């Protein structure tokens with residue numbers, strides 16, 4: 001599908017990759033952008049990018065009642081971009097399965113990074129199917145293809161979302177509605193702050209994603225080193241995994 005003329009909804013649009021999507025949607029001629037953020041105070045700065053085309057909504061994607069209320073007001077969405085996501089607890093001990101007091105952090109990451117975006121798809125896709133056109137872009141991570149030892153829940157949630165995206169694609173076969181998963185590599189945002197030098201900007205990432213989506217790609221590799229990492233995993237999964245374990249033995253060097 002084409003970005004020009006679309007009505008797009010972006011989750012987590014207030015900063016980082018989500019804000020980059022809003023900017024590039026506007027540049028590429030989207031007719032309307034529904035920018036959603038979980039804090040109302042974060043909306044004005046994104047609506048101000050173009051108040052005539054951007055409408056803000058408060059949406060915590062984990063809140064089912066809010067999801068349904070926002071969906072009712074944005075029924076004409078033709079492109080859903082599931083971008084909002086979390087990396088897990090700031091306390092690394094809570095992200096390590098054998099050190100954590102319980103699996104609460106892992107469950108929260110699964111909710112936000114897997115079930116909530118799929119619930120969003122379930123709300124928006126039926127209208128697109130009725131119209132016989134539309135699209136969904138699910139922002140996964142290149143981490144959906146391997147385990148970053150310090151972020152195993154995050155990688156597991158993104159991997160689960162990747163497979164669920166494929167399940168939805170099978171259900172959408174022949175409907176005229178496209179769904180793509182984006183295996184995002186490094187993008188300069190708050191989430192990736194530890195490794196800024198080698199990363200690309202959120203706008204460049206959005207351009208790469210839209211170019212690929214408009215070309216009909218279903219598995220999109222965008223952001224720094226995404227394709228390179230994919231190729232290294234495919235070449236030798238065992239040695240790639242061992243290299244990650246060694247890399248994360250020293251957390252200070254892990255992101256270098």
Ligand SMILES: NC(=O)c1ccc[n+]([C@@H]2O[C@H](COP(=O)([O-])OP(=O)(O)OC[C@H]3O[C@@H](n4cnc5c(N)ncnc54)[C@H](OP(=O)(O)O)[C@@H]3O)[C@@H](O)[C@H]2O)c1
Pocket residue numbers: 011012013014015016017018037038039042059060061062083084085086112139140141142184185186187188189190191192
């Ligand atoms: N940056 C990278 O290198 C990279 C690599 C691979 C994948 N990704 C993926 O790209 C997406 C965006 O990440 P980012 O790098 O832009 O990170 P970010 O700067 O941390 O932004 C995350 C966004 O998600 C929002 N969010 C988190 N939980 C939410 C919830 N429950 N409901 C609604 N919004 C929520 C945040 O809202 P608040 O401002 O309210 O916290 C924020 O707008 C994520 O899915 C991430 O996994 C990023």
